[in-house]
Structures are given as structure tokens and as C-alpha cells.
Amino acid sequence: MADGEDRSPEDEFQELMRQLFGGQAGAIDPEQLSRLSGMGIDPAMMQQVMQHLQGAFTNAPAEGVSWDLAKRQALHIANQDGLGITTGERADLGEAFSLAALWLSEATTVPELTQPPRTLTRGGWVEATLPVWQELAEPVALSIADALTAALDQQVPEEMRAMVQGAGRLMRTVGGSLFAAQLGAVVGRLSTEVVSGGDVGLPVMPAGDAAILPQNFADFGRDLGIADDQLALYLATRELAHARLFRHAKWLRLHVMSQVTEFARGIHVDTEALEDLASRFDPSQPDELRRALESGVLLPQRSEAQTAALARLENLLALIEGWVDVVTETATTRLPDAFRITEVVRRRRAVGGPAEQALGSLVGLEVRPRRLREAAAMWRAVTDAVGMSARDALWDYPDLMPGSEDIDDPAALVARLQARARGDEAPRDEMDAALEALLDEAAADAAIDVADEARDAATGAADDEQPDDEQPDDGPAGPRPV
Incomplete structure (x- = not known):
């Protein structure tokens, strides 16, 4: 009897798993896979899955997440059209950046960039921004990888435990790689939507780096009925304002990313949802996994701490975007269609594209500032009251930095800034009164302590001056006996 003829399909499958986890996947032959038909498994599909798994295991990174896979996937999507940047596009956008820099210098005191702006292909944008997307997504990727490892440990039958013992790290790699591939797909699709480096609000570009994507710029202006040169000038001004701000306020990038990190710290995967998905997952139908990841079904409802962190991040992004809006609006008053372009940009920022919505579901983070119009109104009030120099000094x-209460009520912020500009004492509020009361109480306590110390010191000095053989006498003084 030929070897293998007396074994069941279940035995064949277990033998495949032994070879895979034992590093012998290269020894698997098509005839062995064909015998899996008794289990209802397509051998061709199974061979492809095994090859992918073997590649993941062979190149498994120490941290369990293959970010190179994310990069390859993103670049594959970004470079599908094969289009580059023409000399004419580069020249036109270069002229727009030059004129925009002059206009912007009249609208803000934030200094110019030290390096020239760039025109980027979609692939170039992926290369420049992927490290930030990795930083944003890593907590979720590791959480999914850990959850898969736990599910493996809990659900593997007892008779197969010895076979898959030690495979936990490999399964963690598989989970991380699945997520990394999905992140790469989302970032790749996002590269087909963004028009500039600062288009998504977060500081995804290196500090002080401004860029426009000519491929997406053409799509942005299509059917708007606005001249390309006006659109280029407006978008170049906005991109330069965003890049200047992050270069000038060197603390701002870290401040934004720390808010993101604080939000991500509370992220964990819904294990029950993941197990339910795994129980009915068909490797030949990967779309179900993709839809699950993009829908956010694996991420449970936010905790209170996460909700508070997200509110702080949204306020911060609104302050940044509001300032950029006001400065761009001032700098582009010479453009006849500036108001129309502003409204188009605002609507686009408020809605977002499909890829950005998928990113929000994937990492649980929405990067659209909900209070953009309120923040812009606050910056306009500050500019009208104290001028652009005092306004920009707040960065x-x-x-x-203004807070969320200043967005709610700009009048109090304006009053403080006006008082500071006059050299007057700032208007007092309840917090000032409470602080003064605490300081007065502390000063009174300190005065009492000083008086006590002085009294103790005086008493000690008097004791030191009294002779040792002299005893206190309560009666009237008289001659001492000889």
C-alpha cells in the first residue's frame, strides 16, 4: 500500500501542521495536499495559505508585527497607476509655493521654512508618512496578535497541544501580519485621496516638511469650476502654514502624538468578537476579515479615559486647524475664489474620504476636528483684538495655548490678552481669588512659624545668659548670704 493511503484526511492535515511548525513546509508536495479534498479543503487554496504562512514564519520579526508587509502593501496600491510627476506640474506648484510664501509672511509672524517644499508621488507620500501610521496603529496590532495567541492556547484540542507547542510566537506574528497588511491597504488607499502633507490634520510628515501630491491635486480640482492656479495657490498657502506651525512650535508635534498615545494606551481587542470571527473564518474568503477589521467590530466601546483623551486630542487638532484656516484666509484675500475654495476644503475636512473612515475604524481614532469652526472663530477674535503677533506668540x-474653555468663550481669553498688552493686571476670576486665599493662608502660617522660631530663639538666649548656680527666686530680691 502506498505511503499515506491508509491515513485519513484529518491525519493528513495534522501532518501538514507538524511539517509547518517544524520548519519543513518546503517538503509539502501537491499530492499530499490533494488528499485534503476529503475534508472539503481546496488543495490549491491550501497551498497558497501554507506558502504565505511559511513566509511569515521564516521572516517573523522579533516584535511580532511585519511592518515591511504594511509598507509593501501600501506602495503596491499607491503605485498602481504608474504615474509620475511631470516637469510642468513641478514647475507650476513650485511657483505657487513661492508666491504663497510671500503672502503667508504678511499674515503670520511664524517664520518661513528652512527647506523648500516638495511635490510628492503617492508612493513618496507613503514612504514619508508610514512611520507615523505605524506608531498610531501599533497598539492595536499588538493587541490583535496577543488575542490570537490567547485564542490558540484556549481552543486547540488537547491531542494537538503537543504539536503546536511553541507556536504561540508564530501565531502572534500571523495576527500582527494580518493587521499590518490591512493597515498597508488603508494607507495605500489614503495616498490616493490626500492632496498635501498636512491634509489629514495629524503631523504625519517630518517637521518643517511641506508637500503637495500633483496626482491627487488634479482629482481635487476636477468639476469645481475653479482655475487650477487659484487652487494651487490656496492649497500651497495652507500647506505652508501647517508646516511652518509645526516647525516653529517644536513642542507641538510631541504634544499631539502624546495625546494619541494616551488614547491608544487603553485600546484592547474584543476577544469574544475575535473568537467568533475565527470560528467561521474561511481563508478562501479573506474579505470577511477585511470587513471586520475596517468596521471596527474588533474594538470594543471606548472607556471613559479614552473618551476624555479623544476629546483633548480633538480640541488640540481644532486649535491647529482653526489657526491654519484663519492664517490661510488672511493670506489668500487676493484670490477671487478664495471663499469658495475655503468652503470646499472645510466640507472635505468635515466628511473625510473612504480610506480615512476605514483608518478610524481600524485604529479606533477619529482625526477629524469636530470644533473647527468654533476654533477658527476664536482665532479671528484674538487677531482682531491683539493682532497677529500676540496671536502667534500663543504657540x-x-x-x-488656549484651552477648550477658550474655544467655548473667547471673550475671557481676549480680555486676558488685552490686559497683558496694556501691561495691566489681568481680570480676576474665581480661580484667581481662590489662589490668592491659599497664598494668604500660607503667608499667615509662615509668619506664625517665624514668630515662634524668634520667641524660641530669644528664650534660649536668655537661658544661656543666666549663671548655672543662680536659681530662680519667686520672692523679692535681697542680699545673698555670705
Whole structure:
């Protein structure tokens, strides 16, 4: 009897798993796979799955997430059209950036960039921004990988435990790789939507780096009925304002990313949802996994801490975008269609594209500032009251930044800034009164302590001056006996 003829399909499958986890996947032959038909498994599909798994195992990174896979997937999508940047596009956008820099210098005191702006292909944008997307997505990727490892440990039958013992790290790699591939797909699709480096609000470009994607710029202006030169000038001004701000306020990038990290710290995967998906997952139908990842079904409802962190991040992004809006609006008053372009950009920022919505579901983070119009109104009020120099000075230090209460009520912020400009004492509020009361109480306590110390010191000095053989006498003084 030929070898293997007396074995059941289940035995064949277990033998395949032994070879895979034992590093012998290269020894699997098509005839062995064909005998799996008794289990209802397509041998061709199974061979492809095994090859993918073997590649993942062979190139498994130490941290369990193959970010190179994400990069390859993103670049594959970004470079599908094969289009580059023509000399004419580069020249036109270069002229737009040059004129925009002059206009912007009249609208803000934030200094110019030290390096020239760039025109990027979609693939170039992926290369430049992927490290930030990796930083955003890593907590979720590791959480999914850990959940798959736990599910493997809990659900593998007892008779197969010895076979898959030690495979936990490999399964963690598979989970991380699945997520990395999905992230790469989302970032690749996002590269077909963004028009500039600062288009998504987050500081995804290196500090002080401004760029426009000519391929997407052409799509952005299509059917708007606005001249390309006006669109280029407006978008170049906006991109330069965004890049200037992050280069000038060197603390701002870290401040934004720390808010993102604080939000991501509470991310975990819904294990029950993951197990349910795994129980009915068909490797020949990967779309189900893709839809599950993009729908956010694996991420449970946000905790209170996450909700608070997200609110702080949204306020910060609104302050940044609101300032960029106001500065761009001032700098582009010479453009006849500036108001129309502003409304188009605002609507686009409010809605977002399909890829950005998928990114929000994938990592649980929405990067659209909900309070953009309120923040812009606050910056306009500040500009009208104290001028652009005092307005821009608020970006010098984190402690000077307006807060969410200033977005709600700009009048109090304006009053403080006007008082500071006059050299007057700032208007007092309840917090000032409470602080003064605490300081007065502390000063009174300190005065009492000083008085006690002085009294103790005086008493000690008097004791030191009294002779040792002299005893206190309560009666009237008289001659001492000889």
C-alpha cells in the first residue's frame, strides 16, 4: 500500500501542521495536499495559505508585527497607476509655493521654512508618512496578535497541544501580519485621496516638511469650476502654514502624538468578537476579515479615559486647524475664489474620504476636528483684538495655548490678552481669588512659624545668659548670704 493511503484526511492535515511548525513546509508536495479534498479543503487554496504562512514564519520579526508587509502593501496600491510627476506640474506648484510664501509672511509672524517644499508621488507620500501610521496603529496590532495567541492556547484540542507547542510566537506574528497588511491597504488607499502633507490634520510628515501630491491635486480640482492656479495657490498657502506651525512650535508635534498615545494606551481587542470571527473564518474568503477589521467590530466601546483623551486630542487638532484656516484666509484675500475654495476644503475636512473612515475604524481614532469652526472663530477674535503677533506668540510655549474653555468663550481669553498688552493686571476670576486665599493662608502660617522660631530663639538666649548656680527666686530680691 502506498505511503499515506491508509491515513485519513484529518491525519493528513495534522501532518501538514507538524511539517509547518517544524520548519519543513518546503517538503509539502501537491499530492499530499490533494488528499485534503476529503475534508472539503481546496488543495490549491491550501497551498497558497501554507506558502504565505511559511513566509511569515521564516521572516517573523522579533516584535511580532511585519511592518515591511504594511509598507509593501501600501506602495503596491499607491503605485498602481504608474504615474509620475511631470516637469510642468513641478514647475507650476513650485511657483505657487513661492508666491504663497510671500503672502503667508504678511499674515503670520511664524517664520518661513528652512527647506523648500516638495511635490510628492503617492508612493513618496507613503514612504514619508508610514512611520507615523505605524506608531498610531501599533497598539492595536499588538493587541490583535496577543488575542490570537490567547485564542490558540484556549481552543486547540488537547491531542494537538503537543504539536503546536511553541507556536504561540508564530501565531502572534500571523495576527500582527494580518493587521499590518490591512493597515498597508488603508494607507495605500489614503495616498490616493490626500492632496498635501498636512491634509489629514495629524503631523504625519517630518517637521518643517511641506508637500503637495500633483496626482491627487488634479482629482481635487476636477468639476469645481475653479482655475487650477487659484487652487494651487490656496492649497500651497495652507500647506505652508501647517508646516511652518509645526516647525516653529517644536513642542507641538510631541504634544499631539502624546495625546494619541494616551488614547491608544487603553485600546484592547474584543476577544469574544475575535473568537467568533475565527470560528467561521474561511481563508478562501479573506474579505470577511477585511470587513471586520475596517468596521471596527474588533474594538470594543471606548472607556471613559479614552473618551476624555479623544476629546483633548480633538480640541488640540481644532486649535491647529482653526489657526491654519484663519492664517490661510488672511493670506489668500487676493484670490477671487478664495471663499469658495475655503468652503470646499472645510466640507472635505468635515466628511473625510473612504480610506480615512476605514483608518478610524481600524485604529479606533477619529482625526477629524469636530470644533473647527468654533476654533477658527476664536482665532479671528484674538487677531482682531491683539493682532497677529500676540496671536502667534500663543504657540511659543505649551502653557500659553488656549484651552477648550477658550474655544467655548473667547471673550475671557481676549480680555486676558488685552490686559497683558496694556501691561495691566489681568481680570480676576474665581480661580484667581481662590489662589490668592491659599497664598494668604500660607503667608499667615509662615509668619506664625517665624514668630515662634524668634520667641524660641530669644528664650534660649536668655537661658544661656543666666549663671548655672543662680536659681530662680519667686520672692523679692535681697542680699545673698555670705
